[in-house]
Amino acid sequence: MEITVQKESHYVVVKAAGRLDTNTAPGFERECAACLTGSKGKIILDFSKLEYISSAGLRCILSMAKKLRANGGDLVLCSLSGFVEEVIRISGFDIFLPIFADVASAAHEN
Amino acid sequence: MIKVEHLSKQFGELTVLREVNAEIKKGEVISIIGPSGTGKSTFLRCLNLLEMPSGGRIFIDGTDILDKSADVPKLRQKMGMVFQSFNLFAHLTALENLTIGPVKLLGRSKEQAGKKAMELLKMVGLAEKAGSFPDELSGGQKQRVAIARCLAMEPEIILFDEPTSALDPTMVSEVLAVIRRLAKEGMTMAVVTHEMDFARDVSNRVFYMDEGIIYEEGPPQQIFENPQKEKTRVFINRVRSLTYHIRNQNYDLYAINGEIEHFCEKHVLPKTTRNKALLLVEELLAIFSAGQVTRQFEIDLTLSYSEKRDSLELVAESAGDYFNPFEENTLPDQLGTTIIKNLSENMEYQRVSDRNRFSMTVKKQ
Ligand SMILES: Nc1ncnc2c1ncn2[C@@H]1O[C@H](COP(=O)(O)OP(=O)(O)OP(=O)(O)O)[C@@H](O)[C@H]1O
Ligand SMILES: [Mg+2]
Numbered sequence: 001m002e003i004t005v006q007k008e009s010h011y012v013v014v015k016a017a018g019r020l021d022t023n024t025a026p027g028f029e030r031e032c033a034a035c036l037t038g039s040k041g042k043i044i045l046d047f048s049k050l051e052y053i054s055s056a057g058l059r060c061i062l063s064m065a066k067k068l069r070a071n072g073g074d075l076v077l078c079s080l081s082g083f084v085e086e087v088i089r090i091s092g093f094d095i096f097l098p099i100f101a102d103v104a105s106a107a108h109e110n
Numbered sequence: 111m112i113k114v115e116h117l118s119k120q121f122g123e124l125t126v127l128r129e130v131n132a133e134i135k136k137g138e139v140i141s142i143i144g145p146s147g148t149g150k151s152t153f154l155r156c157l158n159l160l161e162m163p164s165g166g167r168i169f170i171d172g173t174d175i176l177d178k179s180a181d182v183p184k185l186r187q188k189m190g191m192v193f194q195s196f197n198l199f200a201h202l203t204a205l206e207n208l209t210i211g212p213v214k215l216l217g218r219s220k221e222q223a224g225k226k227a228m229e230l231l232k233m234v235g236l237a238e239k240a241g242s243f244p245d246e247l248s249g250g251q252k253q254r255v256a257i258a259r260c261l262a263m264e265p266e267i268i269l270f271d272e273p274t275s276a277l278d279p280t281m282v283s284e285v286l287a288v289i290r291r292l293a294k295e296g297m298t299m300a301v302v303t304h305e306m307d308f309a310r311d312v313s314n315r316v317f318y319m320d321e322g323i324i325y326e327e328g329p330p331q332q333i334f335e336n337p338q339k340e341k342t343r344v345f346i347n348r349v350r351s352l353t354y355h356i357r358n359q360n361y362d363l364y365a366i367n368g369e370i371e372h373f374c375e376k377h378v379l380p381k382t383t384r385n386k387a388l389l390l391v392e393e394l395l396a397i398f399s400a401g402q403v404t405r406q407f408e409i410d411l412t413l414s415y416s417e418k419r420d421s422l423e424l425v426a427e428s429a430g431d432y433f434n435p436f437e438e439n440t441l442p443d444q445l446g447t448t449i450i451k452n453l454s455e456n457m458e459y460q461r462v463s464d465r466n467r468f469s470m471t472v473k474k475q
Contacts, residue, residue: 022396023363052385054392055445083385090452091445 002049003031011042011107017049020057029060036064041073044106048079053087065097074098078106111136111267111298112157117166118322119152126152128322130166134267139293140300141309141330144319145345150302153319154269157300158189171266187215190260190268194275196252198244204231204255205240208262216263223262230258234288250281254288267298274305280458280469286312304416306349310334318342347376351414359399359407366391370413374422377415383422386453386472387413393446394426394468397435400442406430422472424454427465434459434466 001018012035020028035043045061047053065075078100080088088094100106117130126149134140142150155161157168159175159182168175175185198207208227212218218226231237234254244252253273260268273289274282286308293299293312303309309316309330316333318326318341326333326342337343352373354366367388374384391411398409408429415422435441436451436459451457454470461467 021363022392052388054389054396055449056392056396058445059443083382087389087449091448 001028003028005031005035007035008107011044013044013046013103013107015046015049019052020050020060021052021054022056025054025056025060028057029063032060032064036067043068043073043075044100044103045075045077046079046103047077047084048081048102050081050084053084055091058088058091058093061093061097076100076106076109078103111171113169114157115167115169117153117156117168118164119149119156119161120164125322127156127163130322130324132317132324132327134298134300136266136298137296138298138315139313140315140317141313142300142302142317142319143304143306143309143333143345144317144325148319149322150319151271154191154271154300154302157269158186158191160191187263188266190263190265192253192256192260192268192270192273194272196244196249196256196276198252198256198259200244203241203243204236204247207244207255208259211259211263227258227262230261231255233261233291234258235284248281249277250284253277253281253285257285257288257292261292267300268292270299270301270303272302272304274303278456280456280460283462304349306334306346307351307414318345320345349415351412353413354411356395356409356411357407361395363392363395366395366411373413373415377422379415379422383472383474387422387424390424390450390453390470390472391426393450394424397441397446397450398426398428398433421474423469424472425467425469427462427467429465432461432466 001016001020001024004015006013014032014035016028043064061075068075076098079102080099098109100109112134114130114132117127119127130153142153144150152161156163163176170185170188173180173185175182199210202210205224205227208230209220209223212223212226213220228237228240231240234257236251236254239247239251247255270289274285277285282305286305289299289301290312313330315327316330317324318333320341326337326339332338333342334346337346352369354369370387370391371384374387395409406429410427412425413422435447441447453473455473457468457470459466459468
């Protein structure tokens, strides 16, 4: 999978492309940990290019969200595609994570 | 024991059987496979004259049963038939279903017939259901009674027409187990079936029917691994299932994914179905690796596509101690099991011969 991190003044956009599964989740978690340290702001996970996600990926997202919120920050998702959206919905993640249509609306929400 | 020559059957304008030639020897188990509508049922029904053939000859132990002088009821008694839809007498108990034929048609005494019937019910594992009526039995149990009833008539050959097609996937194996046992005991049988694994490991010969003839026949290895003719090849490729044996906790998920994707492509399954199958397998494997209590790591995955039902079935079997992640508090979180429950239908757990067995159908929508 490919991960690109783009830092803005009040938020960080992490764009994940490809598959977030048992094999790729550890790497994803490491990359994200780097932007988490000392961050009080918001992380936007841009999943527009994500094709597949499993519970391994969901666990990363969950632990990131917990860490961020503990520091007064937040984690939001945007641009979910068909299958990824379905998995997020059936596992109930849409209940406690804000989901936006695109990066712009995720960034401007507050 | 049965010889069929130039058998043909038309329904009005429609020619279903063009020219069927076949021989079934004593003790053989023949599987009859082929696409829908190619006359498999018609062929069986012609054999015991439930349908009158339009032409050709059928010999049973050398006697031409289409000859006017043939004693048809007697010949028919030599052949038992088991249907997809059980056809038990609803107003009779399981035991009475077994005794009525022998008493009325074979002239047995009630005691004789009752004793034999109990033996047969025991053989199919249903002695305790002797007094139950058909509607008190599950589909699998009904079919086992139907097989026992057939045996009560002491047939020389049994013709099965898709004996498991009307059953829930979970009940298929108990019925196939009975048929397997009969095969072992040397019963002569012809079985029309869509259960390719069963056909592969139980039969001596396989008839592939198409174009109104037995298009290709041969030992299961030939038909399933190396079919000689084009249509057989196409059919086998379409129904074949994918089995993956995992013997190491460091399994290669992407290699498994590759196989699943290839399988789904071959069956032209939609992308959503493919993704669901991939995710179900990944979650199952993750759960098994996390919950592996014994040292041995042994999982067998089978993915099979039924064109007839247009459904994709997944079976995961693991060796080792009892382990059912779908019971409460077995896992640190419910993410994996929630995903599995939502993406599958008819999920079943069974403990079968020291293995944990999960079967499910991949949800379509
Ligand atoms: N009694 C009948 N009258 C008219 N047509 C019939 C009759 N029985 C069968 N047919 C036709 O004969 C053809 C072959 O039917 P048959 O039931 O033997 O196929 P099959 O190979 O058993 O199919 P399946 O796998 O779906 O059970 C079909 O086109 C069917 O519609
Ligand atoms: Mg049929």
